[in-house]
Amino acid sequence: MIRFENVGMRYGTGPEVLRDVTFELKAGAFHFLVGASGAGKSTLLKLMYLAHRPTRGLINIFDRNLASIPREELPDIRQRIGVVYQDFRLLNHLSAFDNVALPLRVNGAREDVVQKHVGELLGWVGLADHINALPPTLSGGQKQRVAIARAVISRPSLLLADEPTGNVDDTIAVRLLYLFEELNRMGTTVVIATHNKSLVDRFKHPVMRLGDGQVRTEEDEADWGAGLRRDAEASFGTKGDAPTVPPREL
C-alpha cells in the first residue's frame, strides 16, 4: 500500500524534519502515529497525501513509485486518499453539507447520491442540526467532525487523520474511532496522528512513533478489542525500544 525507503524531508533550507524514514504499511492496516509536538507527524502525513515531495528517498503509494507518476495522474490517486487536516481546512463559504459533498462532486458523483450519503454521514457524526451551517458558525468540535466526514465520505482506500479528536470529548472521540475502524474493516488503510494517549491505549492498534526524524514501531501485543479484524502489518526500517503503555479505562 505505502512504502517509505530512506525518505528525508526538509522545508526549504531548514533542518531535516524527517531523516531516513523507512517503513511499510500493508493494505488494510490501522496505525496510530505518535510523537512529540513538532516531531514531524503532520509532515509525514503530508508526504503520504502527496502535498509535498520528499527531499530524498523513495515513496511507493498504491504500489507505484511516486517519483514516476505524471502530474495528470495525481488527481486520480488523491481521490483515493481521505485526509483530516490538523487545522480542518474547511471552505468557509460552503455549508457543512457542501464541504462534505466536495470530494464526491469533484469526483463527478451524481447529485442524488451526494444528497443521500452526505446527509446520512453528517447525522452519524452528530451534526444533523447543522447541515446548512457555515463553518464559521460551528463550534471547534463541530468543525472537526465536518472535516472528518469530508475525509471519509468517498470511502477512500487510504485515510490519514491528523489529530482528529483534539477538539472533541472522549465520548465523541471513541465514536469517531469506531467510524474509522468500520472503514478499516471495509478495506481502508488508516493512519491516525494523535496526542491522545487514552485513545491510543483504548484502541489497541499498532503505534508508529516519530522521534529524531525517524519512525519506530510499538506493536502492542494485547488483544485487539471486540470484533476488530487485523489484517494489517507494518514493517519498519528502524526497530526501536517500544515502551509498553498499560491499557486504561476511559
Place this chain on the structure above:
Amino acid sequence: MIRFENVGMRYGTGPEVLRDVTFELKAGAFHFLVGASGAGKSTLLKLMYLAHRPTRGLINIFDRNLASIPREELPDIRQRIGVVYQDFRLLNHLSAFDNVALPLRVNGAREDVVQKHVGELLGWVGLADHINALPPTLSGGQKQRVAIARAVISRPSLLLADEPTGNVDDTIAVRLLYLFEELNRMGTTVVIATHNKSLVDRFKHPVMRLGDGQVRTEEDEADWGAGLRRDAEASFGTKGDAPTVPPREL
C-alpha cells in the same frame, strides 16, 4: 471579578446557546470549563472577553456593569484579559515573536521590555528555535504554544483559554498548566475550557460544567496538588449533580 446573572445568548435568530447562566468568579479563581462539543463553552468565553454582548441578562466584569461601559473604555478592559482562542488566531504574516509581542506593543510597551520578555516566554514554551518562524511554518502544537504565550505575555488579570492543549501531548499540556497556575498564583483569574479529562483530573481545580445552556459547578473535594494556592471560589446559580471523577495518573 466576573459575575453573570441570568445571561442568555443566541447567535442571530438561532436557538439560545446559553440560557439563564448565573455564576460568580472571585478574583484569583482557577476553573476548568467542561461540556460536550457544541455546549457553548467558547460562547461563554466570548462573552467574558467582550467579543459578543449577551442577548439578555447582566454581566459584571472587573466590578463594572458591561452594559454601561462606553466603547472608548473597552480597549483598557480588554488589555487586562488574555485569551487563547480555540483556533489560535495567530497573524500569519507576523513571526512567532511579533505575534507574542502584539499585546505589549498595542499597549505601548517599550521595545527593550518587549525583546526581553517575549524571547524568554517563547523559550519557556519550548519554541526557542522557532522565534522567527511564521505561523504557517509551525506545527499544530507549536502554533498553540505561540497562542498561549501571546495570551499570557502581558500578565493579564483574567486568562481565558479555549481548549489550549488540544494539539500538544500530555507532557507539554502539564507544563502549560503549570504556567497557568504560576500566573494564577500571581493573581490572575483563570478559566480553561477543555475536553482533556486527564488534565481536569490531575489538576484539582473547580470545574464548571456547561449543559443545556446552563452552568453547574463540580467542586472537587480532593487535595489540591503540590504547592497550589487556592484562594478562588465560584458560586453558581444552578447547583447540579456533580459526578466525581477519580484522579488518574498521566
Place this chain on the structure above:
Amino acid sequence: MAAGRQSDIPLSRDPSARFLPWIVAFLTYIAALSVAGYLALAQLSVDWNDGLSNAITVEITALEGEEDASINGRVQTTVALLRGYPGVESVEVLSRAKIREFLEPWLGKALDIGALPLPRLIDVRLSGDEDVDVVALNEKLAGSTGARADDHAIWRDRMERFLGSLEWAAIAIVAVVVAAAVIMVAFATRGSLAAHRETIELLHLIGARDDYIARQFQRHAMRLAMIGSVLGALAAMATAFLISQSASGLETGAGLGAETAYLPVVATLALPPISTIVALFTARRTVLKALRRMT
C-alpha cells in the same frame, strides 16, 4: 446545491468582480467608438470620393483689366469644348451667387466681395464610363481659352492618406484595447488565484483536476467580461446615436445618415462576444499556467 457544485471558490467576492467589468466596459467603449468612427468616416469618404472622382472643376480667371464680355466669351467657348469632350456627362457654369456663397466663409465680411473680380467656375460631371485624362484636357483648355481644369486628385489623394492613417489608428486602438483587456483579465485572475490559494490547494488535494478549477475561473472572468462589454457596447451605441443625431442636424454630417450606420452597429455588436471569449481564454491560460506550478 447544483450551483454550489461548480463554485467552490468564492470568486464573486473578489475585488476583480467589482473593477473588471468597468475596465472591460471602458475598453469596449473605446474600441467600439474608434471602429465605428473609422467605419463612418470611411463610408463618408467613399461617398465623397464617388462625388469627386466623377467631377472636374474648371476655373477661368479674369485677366488684368479684362471686360466682363470677354470673360463670358471665354466661358462659353470652354463650355462648348467640354460638352464635346468624350466622357463628359454634363457641364454647368456656377452662378456668381454660388461662388460668392462658397468664398464668403473664407473671406469674411471685412472684405467687400462684391468689389472683387471673381474667377468663373465650371462644374463638369463625368459619366464615369471612360477615364478622362485631365492632363490632356488641361493642355487643350490652356491652348484654347486659358481655362484650368482640376480633378481634385490632390484632395482625393490626401483623403486616401488620411483614411489610411485613420485605419491604422483604429487597428492600433483595437490592438491596444485587446492587449489591455488580456492584461487586465490575466492580472485579475492572478489576483484571485493568490487570494484563493488555500482553497485551490485543498481542491487539488481532494483530487480536483486543473480543468475543474480552471473552469470556475474562466466562467467567472467570462461573466465579468460579458457584463462589462455589453455595458460598454451599449454606451458606445448610445454615444454614436447621439453624435449621428446632432451631426445630421448639420449639413456636414449628412454622410453619417442612418443608411450607412449599420456597419458600426454590427462591429459594436460583435465586441461583447469577442471580449467574452478573449476573457475566457485569457483566464483559462493564466490559471492553467499557475496551477501547473503548484503541486
Place this chain on the structure above:
Amino acid sequence: MAAGRQSDIPLSRDPSARFLPWIVAFLTYIAALSVAGYLALAQLSVDWNDGLSNAITVEITALEGEEDASINGRVQTTVALLRGYPGVESVEVLSRAKIREFLEPWLGKALDIGALPLPRLIDVRLSGDEDVDVVALNEKLAGSTGARADDHAIWRDRMERFLGSLEWAAIAIVAVVVAAAVIMVAFATRGSLAAHRETIELLHLIGARDDYIARQFQRHAMRLAMIGSVLGALAAMATAFLISQSASGLETGAGLGAETAYLPVVATLALPPISTIVALFTARRTVLKALRRMT
C-alpha cells in the same frame, strides 16, 4: 521589529497597493494638466488682451472703381487725423505685402490675390493713459475719410467669455478629480478593511484602540497616494514641457514661453501634498466609521 510594531495588518499585499497609485497618478495627471492648461491660456489671454486693448485697427475699403491715388489720399488724411487724436501713441499703415501675407492662408493659392483690390489697414497703438471712445472716433472717421475703426471689443469679449468657461471647466475637472480620488481611496480602504476583518477583530480583542488601527490604514493610503501623485505630477510636467517645447516652435505658441510657465509648475507641485493629505483623511474617516460599527 520596530517596523513590525506599526504594521500588524499586512496592507501592502492588498490589491489596492497595486491599483491605487496608478489611479491617483492618472487623476493627478488630469488635474495638473487642466490647471496648467487653464493657467497657460489665461496668461496667454492676458498678453493678447494687453495687445488688443491698446490697439485699434482702421480699415479703408476701396470704392467701386476708385483710383489708387484717391485711396492713398484718404489713407494719408486718416493717418494725420489719427496722429492728432488724444490717447494715440503711434500710427502705422500696413504694407500691401503684410496684408497679403495675412490673407493668403484664407484665400489659398487658387485665387489670384494680386488681382484683388485689397483694403488698406492702419494699425493704431494707444498710450493706454486715456480711454479712447471708439464710437466717437468711428463717427469722426466716417464723416471725414470713410474709414472704419475696430477696437476688437467683440474679440476681447469672446475671449473673456471663453476664458470664463475654461476657468469653470478647470475648477469642475479639479473638483471631479478630488471627488474621484476620495471615492477611490474610500473604496480601496473599505476593500482592505473587509480583507483584514479577522486581523482587525483580533487587534480589537487584544485591546488595540481604533486610532492604533486607523493609523496603519492612513499611513498606507498616504504612501500609495504620495507615490501615485508624484508619478502623475512628474508625467504632467513632462507633458507640459513637451507641449511648450513644440508650441514655442510654432509662432502661435509664443505666449506659452518659459517666463510664464512657473505658475503651472507651482500648481502641479502643490498637487502631491494635497493628494496625500486628502488620502490620509479619507482613509482615516473611512476606517474610524467602519470600526465604530464593529465591537
